[in-house]
Amino acid sequence: MKIAVLGAGSVGQTMGAALAARGHDVTLGIRNPSGEELSRPRSQAEALTVWQARTKAAVATLSDAAAGAGLIINATQGAGSLEALTAAGAKNLAGKVLIDIANPLDFSRGMPPFLIAGLSGPTSLGEEIQRAFPAARVVKAFNTIAAAVMVDPSLIPGAHDLFIAGNDPDAKAAVSDLARAFGWTNIVDLGGIDGARASESLLPIWVRLYMTGGSPLVNLHVARA
Amino acid sequence: MKIAVLGAGSVGQTMGAALAARGHDVTLGIRNPSGEELSRPRSQAEALTVWQARTKAAVATLSDAAAGAGLIINATQGAGSLEALTAAGAKNLAGKVLIDIANPLDFSRGMPPFLIAGLSGPTSLGEEIQRAFPAARVVKAFNTIAAAVMVDPSLIPGAHDLFIAGNDPDAKAAVSDLARAFGWTNIVDLGGIDGARASESLLPIWVRLYMTGGSPLVNLHVARA
Numbered sequence: 292m293k294i295a296v297l298g299a300g301s302v303g304q305t306m307g308a309a310l311a312a313r314g315h316d317v318t319l320g321i322r323n324p325s326g327e328e329l330s331r332p333r334s335q336a337e338a339l340t341v342w343q344a345r346t347k348a349a350v351a352t353l354s355d356a357a358a359g360a361g362l363i364i365n366a367t368q369g370a371g372s373l374e375a376l377t378a379a380g381a382k383n384l385a386g387k388v389l390i391d392i393a394n395p396l397d398f399s400r401g402m403p404p405f406l407i408a409g410l411s412g413p414t415s416l417g418e419e420i421q422r423a424f425p426a427a428r429v430v431k432a433f434n435t436i437a438a439a440v441m442v443d444p445s446l447i448p449g450a451h452d453l454f455i456a457g458n459d460p461d462a463k464a465a466v467s468d469l470a471r472a473f474g475w476t477n478i479v480d481l482g483g484i485d486g487a488r489a490s491e492s493l494l495p496i497w498v499r500l501y502m503t504g505g506s507p508l509v510n511l512h513v514a515r516a
Numbered sequence: 517m518k519i520a521v522l523g524a525g526s527v528g529q530t531m532g533a534a535l536a537a538r539g540h541d542v543t544l545g546i547r548n549p550s551g552e553e554l555s556r557p558r559s560q561a562e563a564l565t566v567w568q569a570r571t572k573a574a575v576a577t578l579s580d581a582a583a584g585a586g587l588i589i590n591a592t593q594g595a596g597s598l599e600a601l602t603a604a605g606a607k608n609l610a611g612k613v614l615i616d617i618a619n620p621l622d623f624s625r626g627m628p629p630f631l632i633a634g635l636s637g638p639t640s641l642g643e644e645i646q647r648a649f650p651a652a653r654v655v656k657a658f659n660t661i662a663a664a665v666m667v668d669p670s671l672i673p674g675a676h677d678l679f680i681a682g683n684d685p686d687a688k689a690a691v692s693d694l695a696r697a698f699g700w701t702n703i704v705d706l707g708g709i710d711g712a713r714a715s716e717s718l719l720p721i722w723v724r725l726y727m728t729g730g731s732p733l734v735n736l737h738v739a740r741a
Contacts, residue, residue, distance in 0.1 A: 405637040454721075482727070486728075489720045492718070493721055499713070500706075509738060511737065512675075515733065
């Protein structure tokens with residue numbers, strides 16, 4: 292499948308590499324392929340150069356990446372996701388499955404981050420993306436775990452869960468298939484895209500468990516009677 | 517132990533009854549023992565009458581209940597907890613373990629509730645209670661599950677967790693002992709009282725899992741590598 296991964300951070304690079312390794316035709320979409328994202332900070336630029344050499348994946352503008360893809364993954368920073376998706380172009384998102392991995396995190400007071408006021412509480416980033424791009428088939432998924440765990444749940448032993456939410460059942464089924472290809476067996480469907488309020492709210496506990504336990508290899512499992 | 521349970525809702529009644537059944541000397545503290553809380557709504561008043569007949573526990577003002585107790589449980593509604601604890605009296609809380617079970621929920625837009633803006637994000641109800649009553653030994657606990665599960669975790673099979681947070685290690689040890697008496701074996705220490713941000717943030721996912729699964733007998737378990 293032709294997949295656009297929007298965002299060149301650790302989530303975008305990890306997800307892109309894992310999809311490329313499974314034979315997908317991956318294009319990494321970034322704001323300015325010849326500009327600042329490739330040169331600043333230097334460590335990220337170097338990581339991206341290594342990433343390209345390893346994956347043989349293409350790098351393009353947000354718009355070009357989205358235009359050519361059948362499935363789109365939003366791995367941009369949550370605070371800038373609506374702007375980045377606007378740059379990708381509503382027409383390039385229309386009718387396509389859009390996996391939203393971003394979290395609306397406010398780092399203005401340092402660590403730990405907290406949820407951005409206008410993108411939490413009675414709404415969520417996932418909902419606002421669906422509202423802004425009504426023709427996209429938004430599925431919130433993969434946003435509650437470390438990047439490495441997203442594409443390899445076996446890094447954490449025992450039962451633990453992937454949370455998904457979205458309005459389009461077929462889109463959720465497609466995302467679930469993709470997750471199962473990564474090894475996910477426990478997929479918890481939180482219902483419509485307003486379920487993103489619930490999964491985005493897991494960030495504070497995830498960050499806290501990371502801080503208190505000293506490892507990002509931590510996740511949650513739903514226990515029911 | 518002499519325990520004051522502040523709040524006559526389902527959490528207060530369930531916690532109070534379970535503690536009384538274990539031999540503790542329980543007093544239920546409410547705003548006006550002879551007034552509106554006993555008569556409005558009628559179903560709550562009737563439930564409280566039955567509760568008193570069953571438990572033989574005393575009912576007193578918030579202040580009188582707190583004054584006579586060695587351990588205090590805040591089971592009031594989160595939106596009114598700071599006011600209720602002020603009515604209970606700072607001097608009656610000083611030096612005592614104060615278990616905060618309340619969640620700062622905003623029901624102004626109906627169901628599902630979301631976290632109250634001024635009591636979430638870069639703070640939490642647990643922290644604000646500790647800040648308002650610095651001499652109290654606040655432990656956030658029991659706030660992430662249904663009332664029935666708080667006092668009987670065996671209602672949900674398999675491993676699932678109780679989250680606690682607080683600045684005073686001895687107070688947390690006392691609350692952990694109390695939890696173990698209810699049958700809790702997995703107690704996850706989230707560190708200082710700012711860990712309440714993490715456990716209070718679990719409310720949106722808990723409510724969502726309740727809604728999508730149709731049962732309040734649901735909880736989470738932390739999986740680590």
